[in-house]
Amino acid sequence: MEVTFKIFRYNPEKDERGNYVTYKIDAHPNDRVLDVLEHIKGKEDGSLSFRRSCAHGICGSDAMRINGRNMLACKTLIRDVGDHITVEPLLGLKVAKDLIVDMEPFFENYRKMLPYLINDSPLPEDGKERLQSPEQRARFDETTKCILCAACTTACPSFWANDEYYGPAALMTAHRFIFDSRDEGAEARLEILSETNGAVRCHTAYNCTEACPRGIHITQAIGELKLAMVTGNID
Amino acid sequence: MGLQRNVSLSTGLRYKGHSPFWAYILHRIGGAGMALFITIHIFSTFADQQGWKIGGLVNNLYTSVPFQIFILFCVLFHAINGLRITILDFFPQKLMPYYRQIIYVQLALFVLVFGFAAVSVVATALGRM
Ligand code: FES
Numbered sequence: 001m002e003v004t005f006k007i008f009r010y011n012p013e014k015d016e017r018g019n020y021v022t023y024k025i026d027a028h029p030n031d032r033v034l035d036v037l038e039h040i041k042g043k044e045d046g047s048l049s050f051r052r053s054c055a056h057g058i059c060g061s062d063a064m065r066i067n068g069r070n071m072l073a074c075k076t077l078i079r080d081v082g083d084h085i086t087v088e089p090l091l092g093l094k095v096a097k098d099l100i101v102d103m104e105p106f107f108e109n110y111r112k113m114l115p116y117l118i119n120d121s122p123l124p125e126d127g128k129e130r131l132q133s134p135e136q137r138a139r140f141d142e143t144t145k146c147i148l149c150a151a152c153t154t155a156c157p158s159f160w161a162n163d164e165y166y167g168p169a170a171l172m173t174a175h176r177f178i179f180d181s182r183d184e185g186a187e188a189r190l191e192i193l194s195e196t197n198g199a200v201r202c203h204t205a206y207n208c209t210e211a212c213p214r215g216i217h218i219t220q221a222i223g224e225l226k227l228a229m230v231t232g233n234i235d
Numbered sequence: 236m237g238l239q240r241n242v243s244l245s246t247g248l249r250y251k252g253h254s255p256f257w258a259y260i261l262h263r264i265g266g267a268g269m270a271l272f273i274t275i276h277i278f279s280t281f282a283d284q285q286g287w288k289i290g291g292l293v294n295n296l297y298t299s300v301p302f303q304i305f306i307l308f309c310v311l312f313h314a315i316n317g318l319r320i321t322i323l324d325f326f327p328q329k330l331m332p333y334y335r336q337i338i339y340v341q342l343a344l345f346v347l348v349f350g351f352a353a354v355s356v357v358a359t360a361l362g363r364m
Contacts, residue, residue: 012237068251091246102237109343155250157259160242204320206255207336219334223327 003027005079007048010090010095016021018095021045029079033066033087035078037073049060050099057213063090064099070098070151070211076194088181092163104162106150109170112214114194117177118185130182140179143221146172152208152218158201163200166193166207168218175221186234190225199225254338262316268309272297300360307352315345 003025010018023044027036034052041048051061054072062073065088067081078085093101126132146169153167174193178186188202193199199222208218230235248260277291280291296302320342323330328338 018238065250069250076308091242091250092240094240098324155249155252157247158258160247163240184269203259204255205252205259207250210253210256210335217332220327220331223324223331226324226328231362 001027001029001078001083003036003083003085005040005210006084007037007040007098008085008095009098011095024048027078029077031078032074033071033076033078033081033085034073036078036085037087047235048099049097052053053072058147060147061212063149063151063213064088065090070155072149072151072174072202072206074215075213076146078138088089090150090161092154092156093150101150101154103150106153106167107148109153110148110173112166113170113175113177114189114192115177117180118188120184125141132181140176142216143172143176143179145216146176149213151211151213155207155211156202157205157207158203161216162197162201164197166197168202168222169223171199171202171225172216172218177227178225178228186228190232193225195228199229202226205235210219242328253335254342255312256332258316258319258338258341261312265309265313265316268305269313272309273308303356305351307335307356313346313350315341315348 005019005022005023005025007019008018008049009015011081018219019105023040025036025039025044028175037048037050038052041050050064050073052074053059053061055062057072057075059227060072064072064073065086066073066076067086070090088100089099093106095104100109119130148169150169151207153169156168158163158165159167171193174189176191177183201218202222204219204223207221209216209220212218236254250256252259279290279293279297282293284290297306319337323334323337
């Protein structure tokens with residue numbers, strides 16, 4: 001089938017502003033958007049720039065706006081988005097070139113959440129693992145699935161309005177550690193989340209949940225964090 | 236580095252969110268509508284007191300049927316949507332997995348209440364004519 005690809009292009013060395021370039025490509029309905037982008041880069045226009053690495057929905061490199069919605073190009077089939085496809089960079093982060101955005105502010109917010117296990121208690125007697133039950137592990141299972149692709153954060157209207165807001169992805173990281181029974185940094189993280197740019201900026205538009213390529217119930221996890229902030233209960 | 240981060244209102248509105256995103260936008264329109272109403276209400280009362288003619292004109296504007304229906308929409312949508320958000324906030328684990336279905340319940344409730352209120356306003360206005 002013939003597919004019309006309208007792609008946002010911007011070359012910082014030449015262009016004042018971005019523009020759209022249209023390519024007509026012969027593609028199979030089961031091709032992924034990433035396959036077509038690779039084809040355009042390989043055969044039509046080598047200057048097209050986009051990030052990709054694993055090509056299997058694991059590394060989180062190729063989140064972009066496809067037909068007005070954040071998705072991973074490597075997980076989106078042509079047949080699911082039609083034969084007129086508009087591809088644009090994520091919203092709310094500076095465009096470095098074409099579909100590549102500057103992810104640094106995103107990772108800066110991630111780092112603010114102390115994204116590592118905090119536990120200063122002595123190791124168990126046998127000096128090995130800090131064990132937890134399957135139920136304790138299941139409590140934060142959902143948020144361990146995050147691949148930091150930024151699809152959620154850049155779909156969030158609160159983040160569009162204010163990039164100081166830590167954003168859903170950073171909050172997912174906080175959730176992942178706060179509800180981990182082995183971690184002892186919950187108090188410090190809840191303190192960070194209670195700041196002006198923390199969880200209170202979430203206005204439950206659910207764009208993050210809808211955009212997450214891993215199907216994480218992000219707004220729900222943020223809701224759990226808000227409740228923990230108010231009640232101090234992290235069970 | 237590169238293009239500035241700039242999400243204009245129109246770019247944001249063009250994002251293809253689902254029903255909760257539209258509820259989010261209407262919630263803000265509702266809030267802004269109420270703020271507008273209160274502002275012009277205070278202004279018209281003040282203007283009336285000062286004997287300015289414009290006070291009466293503004294008064295006529297916000298007592299008109301279309302404006303009353305607009306304000307009803309703002310107040311009722313903001314209130315009912317706010318109620319949904321608050322209830323869900325209290326029970327994230329139990330209720331938030333059903334957020335899509337709950338939006339439909341909210342919309343049904345809104346249509347019912349708003350429809351009744353709007354019909355009452357119009358019927359009263361017609362009765363006065
Ligand atoms: S390329 Fe790794 S997630 Fe798509």
